[in-house]
Amino acid sequence: MRTSNEMAEAAFLAGSFATEPLVRRAAVLLAIADAVDARVDELVACAMTETGLEDARLRGEVRRTTVQLRLFADVVAEGGFLDVRIDERDEAFVLGVRPDLRRMRTPIGPVLNFAASNFPFAFSVVGGDTAAALAAGCSVIVKAHPGHPELSRLTAQIAIDAIARSGAPRDLLQLAEGREMSVELLRHPRIAAASFTGSLGGGRVLADIAAARPDPIPFYGELGSVNPVVVTQAAIAERRGQVVDGFVASISGSAGQLCTKPGFLFVPAGSDIAADVAAAFAALPEHRLLFPRLAEGFAARRQEILDVPDLEVAASGSIRFDEDGNGWARPALAVATLEELRAAGSVLMDECFGPLAIIVPYDDADVLAEDFVGLFEGNLTAGLHLAAGESAGWIERLVSVMSHHAGRVLFNGWPTGVAVTHAQQHGGPWPATTTGTTSVGTASIERFLRAVAYQDAPEEFLPAPLRDDNPWGVPQARSRAGESAHWGERAAAGS
């Protein structure tokens, strides 16, 4: 077993792979994806035992994970993420001689990635932040989540072997276990950034450690989200059944253990949606929760909510523990008015991670649009169900408020099932995430890059992407002499 210091030094040394051509880096990402896909049966079997998640869900998650790796391979090979900017020397620049300046993004350095419990593939050893960091050219140390230790080791072994077979340093990826080890790494001078997906409590402790270092480092944490969804009267009238079914599926899938679970559904008062949802919840089978400690946490948080005085409990659901300590649950549903939410505050409104949701009947849509932001902290998502062609001033205001309040605003759909694409944004105002960056989709590569500029460098000392002969064929944005002066002069003329 390596010490934290040995791991950090090994990660630093492996980082030199970033100077190799981008196509080699892309090949490493593809090699990991291929190796994981080839062992999918074994991986899913291991994950089922450790997490209680279902076969279909886990296979889908593996596919999503390897698609993300492949998308990043394309992004890396294309090279636009380097944001190469070349200012040619300009003797006639408006501020005097402008030197030759060439700027590109470069890896931030070794990354420490804390894996999540609820996505044993997509937010774990070779999940989003690992893929993004490797794509950026960083080496990665993953802190395994204790909820799925065997799966973490198996995935790491498969990925590291694939890295080695593709001719890259094995230490591009390392696995760390245990809290003490991870805190030592978080404080290690070689670690340049950290990422985390988990609870607000645990995440805040780690964020504070990162911020208190002699040299603070970026900490990309995803700490909790309640993902409110608003349904209009017209949407209910148009497709009541679809709304109920979609909400039930989004809450019960993966036993509600998703950061994008729609925890609050705002419906017009009198629509009686709660009764339909409660009936559907009661008909669901029990679902095992991820691991015993998480189940205990859910049981306590659920009870805290159901115990709120005078709260209408539409479905109490259930929670029981088996002989292995695993929790099995059916979803619970509460109903609270806007006034009750405000009065109860964080007891009702903080995230409840697991199968529980709150329906909020509203009388006055204008009041809802006004109150929405004050009620909640930042969220990953906010959603709206409208009828076809429906429009109103309050809806416009609500969409504007939601866009300030969340990272993704979605219409006529449910926030779970996050698409892995170029335009995805999975990150929002605190505490949804600690920064405005995304942890899903290819834009997440930006988390792990910093910029460096070269001034008047002889060609032979320039990194390949900044050279005039552009051997890797990356996009280069070039400001030519004269053009630059033109900008200044044109603007000075007010045109």
Add this chain to the structure above:
Amino acid sequence: MRTSNEMAEAAFLAGSFATEPLVRRAAVLLAIADAVDARVDELVACAMTETGLEDARLRGEVRRTTVQLRLFADVVAEGGFLDVRIDERDEAFVLGVRPDLRRMRTPIGPVLNFAASNFPFAFSVVGGDTAAALAAGCSVIVKAHPGHPELSRLTAQIAIDAIARSGAPRDLLQLAEGREMSVELLRHPRIAAASFTGSLGGGRVLADIAAARPDPIPFYGELGSVNPVVVTQAAIAERRGQVVDGFVASISGSAGQLCTKPGFLFVPAGSDIAADVAAAFAALPEHRLLFPRLAEGFAARRQEILDVPDLEVAASGSIRFDEDGNGWARPALAVATLEELRAAGSVLMDECFGPLAIIVPYDDADVLAEDFVGLFEGNLTAGLHLAAGESAGWIERLVSVMSHHAGRVLFNGWPTGVAVTHAQQHGGPWPATTTGTTSVGTASIERFLRAVAYQDAPEEFLPAPLRDDNPWGVPQARSRAGESAHWGERAAAGS
């Protein structure tokens, strides 16, 4: 006088201007630039009195400041900074139906910008961070530096009047004064990001306050840099006089009160450069330091360095205080070997802000290349003077080390006089800056943006840059149906 709460609320409300067309935002930046240029005589006269800086330097700084505003106007009008990404709906996406997803960058929210003492224009009320934040669509509260209060008020008045005349909300820019007020603002829930240029001590206090908020916010601090420069034997042989003259000018300009002052010059042992520099220093007139408290700080730090036992003092320079408490200085020069630097540690190696430099003779270029990073913390810049066509293994290694160690690596030049361009990078590893972003040049707009995505939004609820009819004509990167599946499939086929 407004309270901190009134200022923060006013900043929040003014932020709604960000939904106006980008050309209106660009017009505000041009209006500020025009208004400042029109009052340059008055502004420079005021700045001379308050800072002791010279007329030519201050006029150049005003020009640089308004050029930066004009460059940002172009960036804003062009719209590429929004990084618009559109994923069209794809029924055949590799992970199942891909929704219509549209992502853009959006203003992070009200920004608190702490002005610097040493650039009363370029890093002050309408300086780089203010320009970048306004360009991003944020409202800005500038904390005036107490070293130039009258100039800060005059500049703010000119800029705010220009904003109002261009039809935008006056409160897009506000001026705050006093430490207590600024700390209240830094803690205010409406403030979404802060920027700072100043000392490590003061900056760390503020960074810690930002990180300790219930909802931590990004803190973009520039906290200190010593900007080492290495000269090769061949460069000395080729242009000894130029190297000496350039170094002397770079140290003495603005009395060394620049974050890019080359504090350490590494020269081949025996080249006797120190004697030439010392002679040049002795012939310089006294230069007034920026303000009394800064002069006192420099006097103490200078004495601390000159008192290091056995340190070779090639030029002791001078410091005296006039009846107004202003300090007047001539540059000091010390000479220390690599071993002495290492032995003395932070006493010699931390930044000394003002007219003092240290020359470091080196015997073995290979040893220098090895030791370079271990000696210094992160820097804004690192430089290298080579002879024409000179190349060697140790130089290559040194350039690689410098690119990890600094934000800008420059050749055959001096780090002072930072070009305001698209490819500039003014930011490096801690403590040079708290993050890898830049505070000079147009890439600094990235400091003040976060991203938001819209999923399956009816056209009428989309912000203009995300609409298919693209009314503002911004660049849109589009993933079409089929293309996206192609990415996944192509990569899966290993091609």
